[in-house]
Amino acid sequence: MRGILAAAGYVPHFRLRHEAIAAVLGGRPTGGQRAVANYDEDSTTMAVAAARLALAGGGRPVDALWFATSTPTYLDKTNATTIHAALRLDRTTMAADVGGATRSGIAALLMASRSTSPTLVVAADVRTALPASADETVVGDGAGALLVGSSDDGELLAEFLGAASITEEFLDRWRVPGEARTHQWEERFGETRYVPMAREAAKYAMEDAGIDTADGVVVTGMHRRAVASAAKAFGDRVVADHSTSVGITGTAHAALLLTDAIETMQPGQTLLVLSLADGADAVVLRMTDAVADHRPARSVASQVVVGDNSLSYADYLSWRGLLDREPPRRPDPARMSASAAARTADWKYGFVGSQDRETGAVHMPPARVSFAGGAVDDMHPAPMADRLATVATFTVDRLAWSPSPPTVFAVLDFDGGGRVASEVTDVAEDDIAIGDRMQMTFRIVNRADGITNYFWKARPADPMEGT
């Protein structure tokens, strides 16, 4: 029996209140808000964040990594390899993008469900929409990660019972590569296509699963009216859709909602996942007894309720490149060297330092000669990404180059040894102090020459719910 071995969602720290948009553009605010990827996040870093939460605790077999996004950082170059490196997956683990359309998220899950080995499906989108567009108050940024495998690979949280897909060619939404704007045909047209397809896919999937009704239903898709109409048929069995707290996260939303359901449903309950994107895809799962004891590292619900909703509309627009602000009067950052980055891939992408076998002194970046004792080439790798650290001293740099100044910077001492001086993200400049606890997060340092330069930064440590 195949199913879900592990699941996690990732909702970025910042929220843009719809009121903040209305204050600038006018119109009546809805009272909702959307999740916003920080200026140093993209679909790749959010995918890393979700996957790290899913794999927290370690020891999970991963035979393949599929990364689904409609907002890739690179074309031609595979984005999944960056996620692979940040997760420190084995070199023999295949990593590939299954991107382009928002349907690729549910598609990757369906493909993984029919595969034969443990497969990590990660989906993430940075959903951008033009100011004053209908999409602007509908979409949000986020990621989901699902480890799909069989009961032989570990304890399943949910089992696949059945699935069905309907495919039709019709034009509802489209975006030309590079555009911030998603175009849409007259809304009514899409609705008339999607709603019957949703009904049809759900029916076939239930038949495939051999059940009459599902205990819970999640419905997702970029077409808000079609989703609402389709969901109406399931009444109060629809579990939360997070459309007004996070926003619809496109490619990632099915995985995010499925994770939320796993974190809230009871053993034995069945779930229908219905996704409307250029057709309709339906998956039916049953929660196993394992969900009773499931303690997620950070549940979707807990991420939804925290977050900083003081983000200004101007900052949001700047972060997404929709407001062209004067850059800092400093030289642009130099592009990273591909060969240098390849040599230090474990450090750069995996945050692996080295530890002197003799003295135990941790070196970040990894070193060949120990600062404590001077031993040469007598170190073993020291993975530091999951260690917590404490602020030894800090500063706020108002002069350094940054896409979102000022830069908050701290000297961090890690539990168990090791020190780095690191940029701090997801933090207000007046909300850091000596002694604060920090965790590491994979982020964008800068972009130059079309190259996105990734490395690790610190952020205030979350209270962890599980282990």
Next chain:
Amino acid sequence: MGSHGIRDRVAIVGMGCTPFREHWDKSADDLMIETVVECLGSAGMDKDVVDAFWLGTAQSGMSGITLAAPLKLRNKPVTRVENYCSSGSEALRQAAYAVASGAYDVAMAVGVEKVKDSGYQGLNAFPIPGDGTARTLTAAAMFSLVAPAYAERYGVDLDDLRRVLAMIASKNHANGALNDRAQFRREVSVDQICAMPAVAGRLGVFDCAGVADGGAAAIVVRAEDAHRYTDKPVFIKALSFVAGDGSGVIDPDYDYTHFPECAAAADDAYAQAGITDPRSELAMAEVHDCFTPTELVLMEDLGFCERGTAWKEVKTGTFDRTGDLPINTDGGLKSFGHPVGASGLRMHFECFLQLRGEAGARQVDNGRTKALVHNLGGYPGEMVSFVSVLGNTLDD
């Protein structure tokens, strides 16, 4: 093995120093020509008499040709050296050792930096290709880390420390106001400095060295030959240099309240010069006041006062021009700005003037015969440090 120094074997017989300015109308070539001509003139020499040259510059040119071409030095050994912000001092160290070794009779050290052609404020380093993981903070931010750490360790109130740092800047501005070569020649009050908006941590723009173009130069000869060129030679008592191993940035034991490289360089220099109590033996000192917390901590690292007490000594005026041990009598980096390769030799120039009694309104007159130069480069936890001791008399 051992560090023996070259005490009293080499003398500085001539120096030059351009005004430090935003020299929009002068190139690095112009600055080098001006300072070399002034330097040769002060020793009454022709350039052909100089046997070898060392040029300290961080990024105004590569190779000795940077100096040889504008000055048309034909068939001479000219070497460009770079050691961060102590590049000018490094040039002097190499020239002095070359003379002490007997390889040359006369050597010249030149320092220059043309920083105002970049189009950006502040100093900007050449990017070296890397893996993209190096931190990208400004120098101001790196040194601003010292203030809260110092306050925490010694229990100093942050507002109190803010005023102490302003007193350091105010003192240096007062000294610079008396110096025609300084970039900034007006006094700035403690209140004015404290009122500036923060640029890094709690440091404001008046806590930072200025940014200027400039050049400086020195001629060194064997001590026994010195009186052939001048009546008032200045003898080199000590030259020390330490390149840190960078462990401060990765070692949790480092607390950002001191600079071990500077303390080590000072220990070596005092041993070479035979100094046991710098506070009472030195007439004055020029130190690397790139940012106000730097000068504060250096007072302790250089042994001018006990650890944890510099902030009190600043308040009582110990380091004022008329104090117990005057520091940065020429106005320091604060008033001069920091043309990287030139600054170390600019510091030596002030000691040269003071020890010869030629410092005019800034002249220190406490009867002591030795002066110290401290010149650093890099950041807390990862720096290079130079210390020299000069004197106007030969020891026994």
